[in-house]
Amino acid sequence: MKLAYWMYAGPAHIGTLRVASSFKNVHAIMHAPLGDDYFNVMRSMLERERDFTPVTASIVDRHVLARGSQEKVVDNITRKDKEERPDLIVLTPTCTSSILQEDLQNFVDRASTTSNSDVILADVNHYRVNELQAADRTLEQVVRYYLEKACRQGTLDQSLTKEPSANIIGIFTLGFHNQHDCRELKRLLQDLNIKVNKVIPEGGSVKDLQSLPKAWFNLVPYREIGLMTAIYLEKNFGMPYVSITPMGIVDTAECVRQIQKHVNNLVLNKKVDYEPYIDQQTRFVSQAAWFSRSIDCQNLTGKKAVVFGDATHAASITRILVREMGIRVSCTGTYCKHDTEWFKEQVQGFCDEILITDDHTEVGDMIARIEPSAIFGTQMERHIGKRLDIPCGVISSPVHIQNFPLGYRPFLGYEGTNQIADLIYNSFTLGMEDHLLEIFGGHDTKEVITKSLSTDTDLTWNYESQLELKKIPGFVRGKIKRNTEKFARQNNITTITVEIMYAAKEALSA
Amino acid sequence: MSNKISEILTFECETGNYHTFCPISCVAWLYQKIEDSFFLVVGTKTCGYFLQNALGVMIFAEPRYAMAELEEGDISAQLNDYKELKRLCLQIKKDRNPSVIIWIGTCTTEIIKMDLEGMAPKLENELGIPIVVARANGLDYAFTQGEDTVLAAMAHRCPEQNTLVDNKKVIQQDSTIQDFFSFLSLEKKDETTNNSSIKSKKHPPLVLFGSLPSTVASQLSSELKRQSVQVSGWLPTQRYTDLPSLGDQVYVCGVNPFLSRTATTLMRRRKCKLIGAPFPIGPDGTRAWIEKICSVFNIKTKDLEQREQQIWENLKDYLDLIRGKSVFFMGDNLLEISLARFLIRCGMIVYEIGIPYLDKRYQAAELLFLQNTCKNMGIPMPRIVEKPDNYNQIQRMRELQPDLAITGMAHANPLEARGINTKWSVEFTFAQIHGFTNARDVLELVTRPLRRNNNLENLGWNDLTKKEKQIKFN
Numbered sequence: 001m002k003l004a005y006w007m008y009a010g011p012a013h014i015g016t017l018r019v020a021s022s023f024k025n026v027h028a029i030m031h032a033p034l035g036d037d038y039f040n041v042m043r044s045m046l047e048r049e050r051d052f053t054p055v056t057a058s059i060v061d062r063h064v065l066a067r068g069s070q071e072k073v074v075d076n077i078t079r080k081d082k083e084e085r086p087d088l089i090v091l092t093p094t095c096t097s098s099i100l101q102e103d104l105q106n107f108v109d110r111a112s113t114t115s116n117s118d119v120i121l122a123d124v125n126h127y128r129v130n131e132l133q134a135a136d137r138t139l140e141q142v143v144r145y146y147l148e149k150a151c152r153q154g155t156l157d158q159s160l161t162k163e164p165s166a167n168i169i170g171i172f173t174l175g176f177h178n179q180h181d182c183r184e185l186k187r188l189l190q191d192l193n194i195k196v197n198k199v200i201p202e203g204g205s206v207k208d209l210q211s212l213p214k215a216w217f218n219l220v221p222y223r224e225i226g227l228m229t230a231i232y233l234e235k236n237f238g239m240p241y242v243s244i245t246p247m248g249i250v251d252t253a254e255c256v257r258q259i260q261k262h263v264n265n266l267v268l269n270k271k272v273d274y275e276p277y278i279d280q281q282t283r284f285v286s287q288a289a290w291f292s293r294s295i296d297c298q299n300l301t302g303k304k305a306v307v308f309g310d311a312t313h314a315a316s317i318t319r320i321l322v323r324e325m326g327i328r329v330s331c332t333g334t335y336c337k338h339d340t341e342w343f344k345e346q347v348q349g350f351c352d353e354i355l356i357t358d359d360h361t362e363v364g365d366m367i368a369r370i371e372p373s374a375i376f377g378t379q380m381e382r383h384i385g386k387r388l389d390i391p392c393g394v395i396s397s398p399v400h401i402q403n404f405p406l407g408y409r410p411f412l413g414y415e416g417t418n419q420i421a422d423l424i425y426n427s428f429t430l431g432m433e434d435h436l437l438e439i440f441g442g443h444d445t446k447e448v449i450t451k452s453l454s455t456d457t458d459l460t461w462n463y464e465s466q467l468e469l470k471k472i473p474g475f476v477r478g479k480i481k482r483n484t485e486k487f488a489r490q491n492n493i494t495t496i497t498v499e500i501m502y503a504a505k506e507a508l509s510a
Numbered sequence: 511m512s513n514k515i516s517e518i519l520t521f522e523c524e525t526g527n528y529h530t531f532c533p534i535s536c537v538a539w540l541y542q543k544i545e546d547s548f549f550l551v552v553g554t555k556t557c558g559y560f561l562q563n564a565l566g567v568m569i570f571a572e573p574r575y576a577m578a579e580l581e582e583g584d585i586s587a588q589l590n591d592y593k594e595l596k597r598l599c600l601q602i603k604k605d606r607n608p609s610v611i612i613w614i615g616t617c618t619t620e621i622i623k624m625d626l627e628g629m630a631p632k633l634e635n636e637l638g639i640p641i642v643v644a645r646a647n648g649l650d651y652a653f654t655q656g657e658d659t660v661l662a663a664m665a666h667r668c669p670e671q672n673t674l675v676d677n678k679k680v681i682q683q684d685s686t687i688q689d690f691f692s693f694l695s696l697e698k699k700d701e702t703t704n705n706s707s708i709k710s711k712k713h714p715p716l717v718l719f720g721s722l723p724s725t726v727a728s729q730l731s732s733e734l735k736r737q738s739v740q741v742s743g744w745l746p747t748q749r750y751t752d753l754p755s756l757g758d759q760v761y762v763c764g765v766n767p768f769l770s771r772t773a774t775t776l777m778r779r780r781k782c783k784l785i786g787a788p789f790p791i792g793p794d795g796t797r798a799w800i801e802k803i804c805s806v807f808n809i810k811t812k813d814l815e816q817r818e819q820q821i822w823e824n825l826k827d828y829l830d831l832i833r834g835k836s837v838f839f840m841g842d843n844l845l846e847i848s849l850a851r852f853l854i855r856c857g858m859i860v861y862e863i864g865i866p867y868l869d870k871r872y873q874a875a876e877l878l879f880l881q882n883t884c885k886n887m888g889i890p891m892p893r894i895v896e897k898p899d900n901y902n903q904i905q906r907m908r909e910l911q912p913d914l915a916i917t918g919m920a921h922a923n924p925l926e927a928r929g930i931n932t933k934w935s936v937e938f939t940f941a942q943i944h945g946f947t948n949a950r951d952v953l954e955l956v957t958r959p960l961r962r963n964n965n966l967e968n969l970g971w972n973d974l975t976k977k978e979k980q981i982k983f984n
Contacts, residue, residue, distance in 0.1 A: 035560070045919055051927070
């Protein structure tokens with residue numbers, strides 16, 4: 001048993017449901033007790049979905065406990081088949097069904113003889129994998145199912161498209177800024193004259209999965225989901241894949257170069273050269289390269305930051321901070337414990353220390369110890385930041401509803417670099433403001449030191465000190481005044497001179 | 511009485527394929543209510559993820575609840591349950607030092623038959639902290655019934671009544687002291703005068719059960735005090751250490767419709783006398799509730815009718831807004847019967863009352879009240895659907911096109927996109943809806959989507975689904 005207050009990644013079935021409900025016309029049936037269908041709430045609330053989430057439960061209650069599900073699951077599958085006519089029904093086990101050890105595969109076999117839909121059992125073990133691993137696995141399972149089916153039926157068309165084309169694999173519901181990223185990736189591919197063959201699972205139809213092999217290569221933007229599918233497609237259909245996340249200027253360029261390599265491997269007559277495109281985008285379309293040279297960004301040099309999130313985002317943001325903006329990353333970490341090796345390799349040399357944990361208190365303690373100027377993390381780190389009074393930019397799931405913005409906010413591609421630059425810059429206290437605050441000892445916090453707001457009743461400021469006070473910029477003047485008076489009271493001084501002001505400032509900064 | 515009701519009212523029962531919150535969600539409000547408690551939910555990641563998502567930001571305020579997350583070793587009994595729980599509870603004792611630890615059993619502990627009830631007394635002895643076990647699992651219960659299981663378990667921990675007599679003496683002594691200082695404040699003077707009037711009337715002790723925010727609890731107490739009824743205690747109390755005394759002289763009355771197990775426990779195990787009344791939701795419900803309590807104690811109510819009338823007067827602006835409008839309860843928190851009864855009295859038409867579970871005996875007075883309200887308002891009885899089927903309900907809603915659907919969050923946005931106004935039912939669980947004072951709050955919630963509509967109505971984008979998708983739902 002583990003004492004837990006909060007978790008970064010959800011249980012396995014959430015991953016399966018996210019993949020299933022991302023496809024068009026796929027219905028998931030959970031084998032679960034009443035109340036486990038809160039996935040519908042999450043999707044309906046966070047993504048502000050207009051449609052009913054295609055997830056229902058085959059309820060496990062006392063009777064099921066006593067006698068087994070018997071006909072219930074099969075009935076629920078066939079009922080859903082009649083009501084909704086989905087292409088595919090995914091029977092989803094939960095923690096409950098994994099201990100009940102009912103033969104769910106048997107239900108699936110029986111149901112698929114009577115229903116028009118395809119029926120599969122999601123192959124995930126609640127106690128072995130988390131949400132992200134389960135999502136990766138389920139996507140691969142669905143793709144494999146349909147490709148093997150097409151192979152058997154002899155309908156698989158493996159001929160490549162005439163023009164270079166790509167599949168984008170791993171965009172799905174409740175993913176961090178996934179919708180925006182998808183649009184940005186499509187734009188990037190379009191700029192490179194590459195057609196988008198299929199995007200899966202978001203908005204994809206399982207009927208179209210058999211045309212996946214027609215693409216020239218696969219693009220897997222995120223580390224967490226899609227990789228298994230890409231590896232399956234490479235192994236069985238010889239499809240190459242690009243798994244470099246195009247986040248940040250350097251990595252986007254690297255991703256484009258990889259794409260170029262794969263395209264040139266297949267193109268016969270005219271080799272493509274994307275270097276001019278990369279150069280043009282980097283220097284003039286994306287503002288991030290210019291921004292990192294601008295004097296604004298200079299103020300960030302050497303500032304301490306902490307990064308925490310899923311493997312993809314934490315690794316990419318760490319490298320952007322260090323390589324592209326000159327910020328010092330004191331610690332970077334991820335909760336994707338299953339991907340520790342990869343993560344360490346990615347951030348090697350970019351940070352002082354690496355933290356791999358899924359315990360948010362460890363992350364909190366680390367942040368408190370390091371006291372960075374800014375945090376880049378999940379919603380949990382944002383709350384840690386609030387308690388420690390350190391600004392935080394949210395860069396990764398788990399997220400709240402405000403991380404599903406209506407406006408266009410990709411993290412990937414060249415527009416993504418702009419968004420990230422804004423996010424990073426705005427998270428740190430603005431340069432000039434910061435400078436002034438340092439000189440004048442902090443914001444005017446309206447700290448109450450006497451009962452009345454005006455504090456000049458028992459203290460007199462001599463003429464010189466009043467003049468000096470007036471020279472201080474308005475927004476910190478009150479603070480300076482209060483600090484000085486506090487200092488004076490502590491030292492039983494009744495008349496404040498310029499010297500006292502300086503002494504107060506020294507005492508404060510000491 | 512229950513038979514008589516069933517004859518007139520018709521109850522349907524569907525498949526139970528409906529959306530509701532897991533009963534473990536009760537820790538969200540109970541840990542706030544019982545200030546010296548710690549709730550330990552013994553379950554899996556699924557339970558934990560539900561709590562963290564359903565309860566949103568509350569998780570960040572260092573809550574006094576946590577998961578004892580079961581791992582593979584616990585499920586396969588490679589680890590010893592008792593040792594594991596002891597280790598966690600010791601840590602909780604060290605970090606928080608609560609006056610009580612409440613173990614919430616979940617589906618998983620049921621399935622693997624973890625003997626929480628057996629382990630608790632042993633560990634309680636070793637630890638020196640009371641451990642209360644409540645099986646609030648999704649196999650047996652829905653949403654608010656979680657509170658019912660916790661309060662039922664807690665009812666066993668209330669002290670016996672004879673100690674109550676001693677307490678009374680102490681209180682009387684206190685009140686004589688108070689008399690000395692009563693000139694200090696008007697409020698105290700009020701209390702003491704009331705006390706003396708009670709002494710003259712003398713009714714048996716009354717304990718109310720149901721967790722309410724402390725302001726609402728004191729509003730209800732003072733409402734009764736106006737009628738010279740003294741509330742001698744609440745289950746639960748603000749602190750676990752102050753639980754009320756129970757015994758065969760004690761009368762008990764519920765404030766919420768979902769507390770049937772607690773009621774049963776109080777009657778059967780603690781020998782209390784249950785006052786079956788409608789629930790104090792809405793001014794009509796509050797009046798009926800008070801009247802019933804007073805009638806049991808042979809007290810004649812005074813100015814109650816005027817008080818109710820006054821509240822209705824104050825609600826006039828809201829009533830104008832909802833009169834004649836129709837409402838459909840999908841059902842998920844067991845407050846449905848009482849809310850429907852109140853809304854019918856407000857002049858609304860209720861098409862359907864979905865409800866997860868209906869205890870016809872515990873809710874008998876409320877059901878009768880509903881029936882009378884329908885008769886008085888001259889509208890047909892709504893259909894009451896137990897264990898509803900959300901899919902079928904949505905079909906019915908499509909035909910009926912209600913002006914308002916009271917529904918869970920899973921369906922709210924999709925229904926709104928189809929032009930049906932919704933109010934999240936969960937809000938009724940967390941808002942203050944009891945007593946005369948809060949009647950306005952209920953209508954504030956009910957009318958919010960309608961008021962929103964008054965602003966947006968003429969913009970012409972009420973249906974926001976793509977045509978092809980309109981066939982699809984659930």
